[in-house]
Amino acid sequence: MSSKGLKNLESENVRPFGLRDKAGYLLGDLGNDFSFIFASMFLMIFYTKVWGVSTSLVGVLFLVARCVDACSDITMGVIADKAKPTKDGKFKPWIKRMAGPVSIMSFLMYQSSLANASMTVKTIIMFVTYLLWGSVFYTAINIPYGSMASAITNDPKERASLSTWRSLGGSFASVIIGTIAPQVIYYADANGNQLVSPEKFTMIAGIFSICAFICYILCFKLTTERVKFVNDDKKEKVSIVKNLGIIAKNKALLAIIGAAIVLLLSSLMTQTINNYLFADYFKDVNSLSVLNMLGLPINLTLAAVIVKVSDKFGKKEVSMISMIIGGIIYIGCYVAKITNPWIYVGMYTLATLFTTVFNMLIWANITDIIDYNEILTGKRDDGTIYGVYSFSRKVGQALAGGLGGFALTFIGYNSAAATQTTATTDGIYSLATLFPGACYIVVGLILMFAYPLSKKVVNENNLKLEAMRDSK
Numbered sequence: 266m267s268s269k270g271l272k273n274l275e276s277e278n279v280r281p282f283g284l285r286d287k288a289g290y291l292l293g294d295l296g297n298d299f300s301f302i303f304a305s306m307f308l309m310i311f312y313t314k315v316w317g318v319s320t321s322l323v324g325v326l327f328l329v330a331r332c333v334d335a336c337s338d339i340t341m342g343v344i345a346d347k348a349k350p351t352k353d354g355k356f357k358p359w360i361k362r363m364a365g366p367v368s369i370m371s372f373l374m375y376q377s378s379l380a381n382a383s384m385t386v387k388t389i390i391m392f393v394t395y396l397l398w399g400s401v402f403y404t405a406i407n408i409p410y411g412s413m414a415s416a417i418t419n420d421p422k423e424r425a426s427l428s429t430w431r432s433l434g435g436s437f438a439s440v441i442i443g444t445i446a447p448q449v450i451y452y453a454d455a456n457g458n459q460l461v462s463p464e465k466f467t468m469i470a471g472i473f474s475i476c477a478f479i480c481y482i483l484c485f486k487l488t489t490e491r492v493k494f495v496n497d498d499k500k501e502k503v504s505i506v507k508n509l510g511i512i513a514k515n516k517a518l519l520a521i522i523g524a525a526i527v528l529l530l531s532s533l534m535t536q537t538i539n540n541y542l543f544a545d546y547f548k549d550v551n552s553l554s555v556l557n558m559l560g561l562p563i564n565l566t567l568a569a570v571i572v573k574v575s576d577k578f579g580k581k582e583v584s585m586i587s588m589i590i591g592g593i594i595y596i597g598c599y600v601a602k603i604t605n606p607w608i609y610v611g612m613y614t615l616a617t618l619f620t621t622v623f624n625m626l627i628w629a630n631i632t633d634i635i636d637y638n639e640i641l642t643g644k645r646d647d648g649t650i651y652g653v654y655s656f657s658r659k660v661g662q663a664l665a666g667g668l669g670g671f672a673l674t675f676i677g678y679n680s681a682a683a684t685q686t687t688a689t690t691d692g693i694y695s696l697a698t699l700f701p702g703a704c705y706i707v708v709g710l711i712l713m714f715a716y717p718l719s720k721k722v723v724n725e726n727n728l729k730l731e732a733m734r735d736s737k
Contacts, residue, residue, distance in 0.1 A: 279491055282418045287430040289487025290417065293360065293410050294434030296480030299473045300371035300403065302438050306536050307446060307466075308395075309670065311375055313680035314461045316387050320678060324670025326395060333400040334659040341408040342652020354490030356416055356648070359409035364481035367402035368474045374398060375470035377463030404655070406481070412651045415632050416490040421727055425572050425580075428628035432621075436564035442473065443557020447540075447550045458683045459544040515641060517634045518650060520716040521627070522657035524708045528588075528623065529661025530668070531704030535697060537669045541678070542697045543606065546690040552606040559614045563621055571625050579720025580630055581712055584623040588709035591619035595702030599695065620705055623712075633718050633726070640729050672696055 312318040351358050374394045379387055414427050450466045451459050513519070543553035575583050594616035603609045631654055639645045676692030678685060685693075718726075 279489060282420070282423050282491065285487050286417055286489060287426060289484045290414070290427050291430040291434040291437075292480045292487065293413075293484035294431045295438050296364070296477045296484060297403075297407055297410065298435050298438030299442070299477035299480065300367065300398070302435070302536070303442050303446070303470065303473050304371070304374070304399075305533050305665075306442060306540060307450070308374065309537055310450075310461065310540050311466055312391065315377055315380055315463045315466055316391070317380070317680060318384070318387060318391065320670040320673040320680060322388065322670075324668070324674075326392060327665075327670070329392070330396055330399055331659050331664075333396060334404065334656055337400045337404045338408065338656035338659060339649070339652045341404050342412070342646075342648040342650070342655070345409045345412055345648030345652070346646055350493060353485075354413070354416060355493070356409035356413035357485055357488065357490055360406055360413075360481055360485045363402055363406035364478050364485075367398065367406050368478040368481070370394060370398040370402050371477065372471050372474040375467050377467045380463055399659075408648060408652050408655055410484075411628070411631070411655065412648045413488065413490065414628060415635055415645075415647045416492045417488060419492045421629075421632075421723070422572065422576065424632045425575060425626070425629040428630075428632075429568050429571055429625050431628050432625040433564055433568055435624075436560055436621075440558055440561040443560070444554045445469070447543075447554050447557075451544065451550045454683070456683075457548060459548060459550050460683065515634065515638050515650075517637050517716060517718045518653065520711060521630055521634060522654060523715065524623075524711045525627070525654065525657045526661040526664070527704050527711070528627075528708050529658050530664045531701040531708075532620070532624075533661065533665035534669050535701045537665065538693060538697045541673070541693050545685045546693050546697075547604075547606040547609070549606045552610055556610045556613055559610070560617065560621075563614065563618050564625070567618075567621055567625055571622065575626055575629075579723070580626045580633070581716055581719050584626055584630075585709045585712035585716075587619040587622035588705050588712065591616045592702045592705030592707075592709065594619070595698050595705065597702075599698035599702060602694070623708070630718070633723050636726050636730055637718060640726055640733075669696075 309320070309323050312323045313320055345356060345359065348355055348358075353361075374391075376390075379390060382390075414424060414431075417427060418424060446469055449469045450461055452462055454460055539553060539556070543550050543556075571583075594612060598609065598612050598616075603612065631651060634654075635645055635647050635650050638650060673693075673696075676696070677689045678693075679689075
């Protein structure tokens with residue numbers, strides 16, 4: 266939508282931006298991640314250790330799903346942009362509409378009662394439920410949710426605050442899921458091998474699905490869209506191909522897409538492999554629960570300072586340095602070949618302290634990119650840009666899931682065996698350390714050399730936008 270045909274309005278008699286909005290936006294991502302992070306950490310475990318599906322077939326599932334997402338994410342972004350605003354706003358209504366479907370489908374993916382079904386039946390159900398959850402329902406709620414940040418406030422500092430609170434929502438989900446789930450789904454046999462309880466897997470999936478639904482409804486109730494864009498009488502046709510052509514010229518978006526793909530590839534691969542690392546290499550899932558629990562104090566500490574630090578030094582500048590340091594720590598772990606799980610937990614926590622910085626700021630970067638696009642083209646296209654970015658994250662997720670499955674197969678992982686060979690467990694350790702270390706360094710280099718929105722440029726863009734809007 267052209268800025269010439271729009272007015273950027275702050276509605277009268279609307280309560281000012283504040284803690285209620287930030288808490289509501291946090292709950293939205295908490296709702297997302299009760300299904301998304303649970304799937305990232307444990308869905309492959311469920312498929313391989315409960316249903317007995319091969320890791321390579323799971324990898325194929327994730328890759329196919331992301332091919333579907335190539336259409337669904339971008340299409341949903343355009344739908345959100347063209348949607349007629351309601352009394353609740355332009356993006357918020359989608360949260361209420363999709364809260365039930367995405368929560369129910371998340372639960373249906375983890376049905377232990379099908380463990381004895383034929384592999385054909387399990388494969389069909391696996392593909393249908395996963396595609397409906399991730400490529401349809403999750404997309405239909407996540408794209409509008411992410412786009413909503415630019416409608417809640419147009420103040421750069423407040424948007425950075427929303428990004429931080431959103432990251433806290435993901436952190437809370439990671440801690441809750443990562444701490445509780447291993448204690449519920451795993452049990453040790455007489456030899457100390459970590460085995461999975463199928464029935465408890467389904468139970469915990471149901472509990473998390475209910476929690477997701479509650480969080481979505483609270484997000485809808487607590488947030489307010491203040492920035493409204495109203496069409497002039499002259500209608501403008503929206504072309505998906507034309508929009509994507511314009512976005513392809515946005516260097517900042519292309520750079521953040523590249524960084525996001527590599528970031529998600531490394532972080533989600535690590536989340537998945539950590540379950541195998543602690544169960545099969547360290548043989549200590551209690552330390553895995555502690556490791557996941559430590560994410561919360563890290564995020565709370567960063568949340569207290571990250572807005573001020575990024576405001577002083579710049580989001581790009583802080584992020585790129587932190588990513589490189591985090592990558593170096595991972596590579597150090599690979600070289601040291603740590604065998605004590607508690608020493609590894611300490612090193613992993615230190616690395617996470619640095620890599621979380623970019624995760625906390627990345628959503629604020631997207632709003633900067635939307636502003637940058639308006640300056641370049643006179644078009645905001647919040648939903649379309651967010652849809653394109655969301656798709657890039659799905660690509661990272663697919664590569665992480667697909668590559669994770671293929672990598673486990675390559676190193677000889679046997680999902681039917683209670684114990685793995687030494688060569689296989691050593692391979693798991695390499696996947697958990699060397700691979701993310703290299704990826705995080707690459708992310709830092711992308712931000713350093715390809716992402717143009719430094720602190721100076723962002724400040725200049727804010728002044729340009731104020732002048733553009735004042736002239737209307």
